[in-house]
Amino acid sequence: MEAPHSPVADPTATVTATFTVNAPDLMQDLGRRLAKVLRPGDLVMLTGELGAGKTTLTRGLGEGLGVRGAVTSPTFVIARVHPSLTGGPALVHVDAYRLGGGLDEMEDLDLDVSLPDSVVVVEWGEGKVEELSDDRLHVVIHRAVGDTDDEVRAVTLVGVGERWSGEDLAALGV
Numbered sequence: 001m002e003a004p005h006s007p008v009a010d011p012t013a014t015v016t017a018t019f020t021v022n023a024p025d026l027m028q029d030l031g032r033r034l035a036k037v038l039r040p041g042d043l044v045m046l047t048g049e050l051g052a053g054k055t056t057l058t059r060g061l062g063e064g065l066g067v068r069g070a071v072t073s074p075t076f077v078i079a080r081v082h083p084s085l086t087g088g089p090a091l092v093h094v095d096a097y098r099l100g101g102g103l104d105e106m107e108d109l110d111l112d113v114s115l116p117d118s119v120v121v122v123e124w125g126e127g128k129v130e131e132l133s134d135d136r137l138h139v140v141i142h143r144a145v146g147d148t149d150d151e152v153r154a155v156t157l158v159g160v161g162e163r164w165s166g167e168d169l170a171a172l173g174v
């Protein structure tokens with residue numbers, strides 16, 4: 001499987017881990033495990049083809065963070081805020097698929113205001129939200145495309161910046 005791009009080549013990456021995920025429930029479980037290392041101020045960018053599992057992973061993040069509301073794709077509302085039920089950070093779930101521009105077009109969402117107190121997850125955020133933070137987690141999900149029922153996904157976690165330098169992302173393995 002060839003990834004849509006090569007996040008591992010990012011010169012600012014401090015840590016990288018790759019997993020094979022064989023089913024949607026395992027993708028959701030990876031999200032629950034990943035939520036345990038997230039904290040307020042974390043920016044998570046999700047990249048992958050349509051149907052790769054970005055929202056499924058985010059649903060697991062929401063469960064792991066203990067937030068209110070069903071985590072569903074925010075494609076048509078662009079962004080949803082899920083407040084914490086446990087005193088932890090809120091989950092701000094953004095779908096930038098329909099937004100063509102970079103950070104300028106994202107400014108109306110006030111993500112820079114939400115970021116310090118929340119975990120901000122942006123689907124289709126590559127090339128659009130990197131300027132929000134020097135530290136971010138880029139999650140790249142690759143699946144076979146075309147006429148296939150293949151549920152196998154290659155998930156690469158790329159920690160960028162000082163925030164991720166001490167994290168053992170490989171310990172999140174499926």
